[in-house]
Amino acid sequence: MNTWKATLGRAAGQGGRRWRARLGVLAALAGLLAVPVVTVAPGVASAGAIVPCPGTITSWKLISSSRAGRVWEGYRYTLYSATPTFLVSDGQLLDNGTDSTVSYTITSRVSQTFSIQTTIGISATGQQDFLTTNVSTQIVSTQVTERGVSIQVPVPPRTRLIAEYGVEAYQVSYAVEAWRATTRINEQPVTGGRCEEWGYYPQNSTAPTHIEGWRLRIG
Secondary structure: OOEOOOOOOOOOHHHHHHHHHHHHHHHHHHHHHHHHHHHHOOOOOOOOOEEEOOOOOOEEEEEEEEOOEEEEEEEEEEEEEEEEEEEEEEEEEEEEOOOOOEEEEEEOOOOOEEEOEOOOOOOOOOHHHHHHHHOOOOEOOEEEOOOOOEEEEEEOOOEEEEEEEEEEEEEEEEEEEEEEEEEOOOOOOOOOOEEEEEEEEEEEEEEEEEEEEEEEEEO
């Protein structure tokens, strides 16, 4: 095929002591069994620790402001992988059942909106800047495909043409780390200042670009 383009009451005597001993063993086992659940849960293991604000924080967002001061949230991004993909807004099948090559004119009939899709439960700033800087300058926050775009294609005899209209995009795997900092009302966070670790958020995003067009395949 050619291609373009998730309460125990008190226990008395020896019997009570044996019962408490058994409870101690069960509690110890329960504690051991609980460890894997804690280690695989998302988030920074030492969340809540007070550390110097890293110089690698790329953006800060104001969370709250009062006379007592301001609360900020800062973010750092780490890229793991980026894979090109194609997001389809319209698709058509054309069968040439003849013994001759036939020229077909195909026109897109559907317009669809594609936006950066994320899986994190955090409203972080600087995401698009991170993606355009580290993945592709062609990435946009939203791309709306056109309707009525035509293309003329010769289809060989006894073959099927699969014609898809859409946008070029990337499947991106990365992580967002967050910190929080408190400052005076007229100040902003600074590198080396007092920060609280707030979370680690693994992320898988679909990021569209502004490049759209036809993808043709003979099947």
